[in-house]
Amino acid sequence: MSEELQAELVKQCVAMAFTAGGKFAEHLWKRFTNRVPLEPAAVERALRRLLEENPEAARDLRELLDNELPSGRATPRIADHRGPFVDRQGPWAQLAGRTGTATISGPPGIGKTSLIRRFAAGGTSPGGAYPDGALLIDLADYREGAGMPLARTRIKTYVLSRLGIDTVGTTDEELAAQYEAALEPLRLLLVFDNAESAEELHNLVPPAPMSLVLALTSGPADDFVFEFSPHVPLGQLEPGADRQLLELLCPPELLARDPQGAEALLAQCDRLPGALLAAGHAVRQRESFTPQPFGALARDLAGGRALGKVSRAYDEMLAGLAPETAELCRLLTVFPGPSFTPEIAAVLSGQSEDRVGESLSELQSQVLVTADPDGRLRLGSQARQAVQRAGDTSGTDEAFARLIRFYTSRAVTADLRRERLRLYDQNVPPGPEIVVDPATEVDWLAAEMPVLRALAAAAYQRGFHRELTQLCGALEIVPLHRNVHREFEEVLRHGIAATTDPALLARMTSQHGRVLSLLGEFGLAATDFERAEAELRRIPDPDTVLHQQLTASVLEFRGLFHREQNQLTAAEECYRVALDITRRLSTPGRPYRGRGLCARMLANVLVGLHRPAEALALLQEAEQHTVERDDRNLAQVWLVRAKAFAETEQASDALALLPEVWRMANKARSDQYDLEIGEALGDAAWRAGGYDQARQYWSGVWQRYEIARHPRRERLYHKLRYGR
Structure with missing residues (x-):
């Protein structure tokens, strides 16, 4: 028998002997010894001696403990959670089978009480960890107001009465002694809801090592950490669990009627159970007279509409924040989203990161701000709505x-x-x-x-x-190095609307056309290039160096527009005119970046037109005008050279060069040309007779294009099916 089991049996036996009116102690005395006075220390020594001499006595002791419990003691229960319940596996795992103390923290409506009701139902079932029952005491019922002292005597009397034990003492000291003695040997789940501090629970936590005492708090959990560990913070539901909960609240046909509205509503509810429950109820109320109830409610919430007691709780939380924290919460509402860093929070507040760190911690503890898996932060919709309802916009413009x-x-x-x-x-x-x-x-x-x-x-x-x-x-x-074309396209669209300057418009509209060409949206891109050329004609003094550079740039972008559609002859014409302009602008003996770019792009088109010898000659010019240590552009020059090698029966040279191209592109931290490099590897492998290897390269490229529904996927599919 282990020392731990022996110690537990001795402790239970001694405790039971002196909390059951003496009858149990007498039974133990007669069964095990008849030579020492009946005192706790003496009984403990006798029991330990007996267990050392006869380990089989452990079975007898267990039977006595089971059979000789005080008669008439009740087994209280906590009512199970009646509504839908999802997720919470993580917090549940931290509590399962635990004894001692723990703190569960989180804002109102986060689901603390629901979790405990469901947890208690399993823990007090036959074979559960707490066979002596479970009690949930709402401490708010024992205060005259927030921050007021607890009526501890009433709480202890209530607990004893739920256990079926009549109070026998007449003083607070006698009641405290009976409370501790009665609870010490039990395996009980004792939950104190709405706890405001660990200090107010000091005289309410019994010395019951086999019980679990939980403190549920909506405030900061710092005060509970040392005395009520572990700390189990309850935050948002896991991703996807909010959808699961909404599906339990609303019938499938209603969700099918307004799928986009449902997604918008989920975004407004921040994966908070209380908000989802209230939203589900509000949707059911609207379903008979609104064709898209989810979307309608989502729009109302985005405008600051209250969501019952959940919103009132957030309004109260906002009002109760420290002044600096409340100000930061208000200023964060001007951040357009989706997520921010502490650095950005400091920028918004005009303070240092150290100054805003404490405020961010407080906002996170109340789930007003949440953290993404990558560590970035988000201001919750509930927080935004609470700030809107408060109506204070001071400092937001600044x-x-x-x-x-x-x-x-x-x-x-x-x-x-x-x-x-x-x-x-x-x-x-x-x-x-x-x-x-x-x-x-x-x-x-x-x-x-x-x-x-x-x-x-x-x-x-x-x-x-x-x-x-x-x-x-x-x-x-950024899009020159990273595949962020869609985001950049939207930025450009707003910039184009923000100016009337013809030079800026020529640059931005042609750049917008370039991005749309890379996205395969050629009809819209064509409109951009028509406008860019019109803006070029509006520029005064078109013969200046700057305007000639701009003209070459617009032609370069239009050349890409044609190349992406495999209109190689039109692309060649654009690139040749652009190259002629940059040649006139360049200074002999000095690299000129624009000339290098145009020479390389023209060479790439010539490879596609099966004129590799001309392309290789142009690539010498391109490399001469690529500045030293410009690994990104040098990698592109070598990429076109490898493609030209493949066209001139030098496939082995191409296969040897392309890995170096990839290395240089990675060194430059550029991923824009990954797919072009992959396709070139497939082309070179096919030319070298490695047909299976070629299809492996092409397949990887085709899959990426297929996911994006890019027009190039058809070209790659043709190669996969018919070869180079």
């Missing part, structure tokens, strides 16, 4: 101005490190110095593109048109 200027400064600073054509205003407003790491600047901007897409729409609506055109110009470096 916060948005800080936000748009921060992103503009960051993008312009990153862009100015690179040599390329710029037509936007490169002056940024004075402010804190922006420190940019050249190795990660594009990574940072690419990660922020979902934010920048939303920020562009907000900037246009708020009149920050100059900053918006700066963003459009500076962000051109």
Whole structure:
């Protein structure tokens, strides 16, 4: 028999002996010894000696404990949760079979009580961890008001009465002694709901090592950490569980009637069980007179509509926040989404990250701010709605101005490190110095593109048109390195609407056409190029160097438009005119970036036209005009060279060169040309006779195009079926 089991049996026996009126102690005494006075210490020594001499006595002791419990004691139960219940496997696992103490924290409506009701039903079932019952005490019923002292005597009397035990003491000390003695040997689940601090529970936690005592709190859990560990924070439902809960609340035919509205409503409910339950009830009330009840309710909530007691709870939480935390919550509402970092929270508040850290922690503890798996933060819809209902907008205009200027400064600073054509205003407003790491600047901007897409729409609506055109110009470096074309297209669309300057419009509309061409939306792209050429004609003094550079750039983008549609002859014409312009603009003996780009793009088209010898000659010019250490553009030159090798029966040279192309592109942290490199590897492998290997390369590229529904997927499918 283990020492732990022996100690447990001894403790139970001694405790039961002196909490059952003496009858049990007498029974133990007669059965095991007849030589020492009946005292706790003596009984304990006798029991330990007996167990050491006769381990089989453990079975007898267990039988006595089961048979000699005080007669008349009740087994209280906590009513099971009656509504739908989903998720919560993580918190449940932390509580299962536990004894001692624990804290469950979370805001009102998060599901603390629902979890405990469901947990208690399993724990007090036959064979459960708490066979002596479960009690849920709402401490709010024992206070005269929030923050007021608890009526502890009433609580102890209530607990004893639920256990079927009459109180025998007349003083607080006697009641406390009876309370502790009665609960000590039990295996009980004792839950104190609406606890405000660990201190107020000190005299209510019995010395019952086989019981579990839980404190449920809606406030910060810091006060409970040391005395009521472990801490089990209850937050949002797991992704997908909110949909599951909504499906339990609303019939399938209703969800099928308004699927997009259902998704919008889920977004407004922040995966919070209380909000979902209230929303489900509101939808059922609307279903007979609104064709799309989910969408209608989602729009109402986005406008600040209250959602019953759940919204009232969030209004109270907002009002109860510390002043600095409440201000940060208000300022975060101007952030357009979807997610932010502590750095952005500091920008919005005008404070340092250290200053906002404590406020962010408080907002997270109340699930007003939540964390994504990647560590980025989100302001919940419930928090936004509460701020809207409060009606305080002080400081929000200044916060948005800080936000748009921060992103503009960051993008312009990153862009100015690179040599390329710029037509936007490169002056940024004075402010804190922006420190940019050249190795990660594009990574940072690419990660922020979902934010920048939303920020562009907000900037246009708020009149920050100059900053918006700066963003459009500076962000051109991102889609050159990363496949973020859709996000950049939306940013550009707002920038085009924000200016009347013909040079800027020619640049932005042609860039927009280029992006749409890469996305396969050629009809819209054609309209962009028509407008870009019209804007070029509006430019005064078209013979300046800047305007000639702009003309070459527009032709370059139009050449890509034709190339993407396999209109190679039209593409050749555009690239030749652009190359002639850049040749005139270049200085003998010095690399000129625009000339290198146009020579390389023209060479790529010539390979497609089966004129590899001309392409290889142009690639020498392209490499001469590619600046040193420009790994991205050098990789593209070598990529076209490898494609030309494959066309001139030098497939082995192409296969040897392409891995180096991939290495250089990765070194430059560019993934825009991954698919083109993969297709070129397939072409070279086919030329070298490696047909299976070629199809493996082509298959990977085709799958990516198929997922995006890109027109190029048809070309790759043809290769997969018929070969090169």
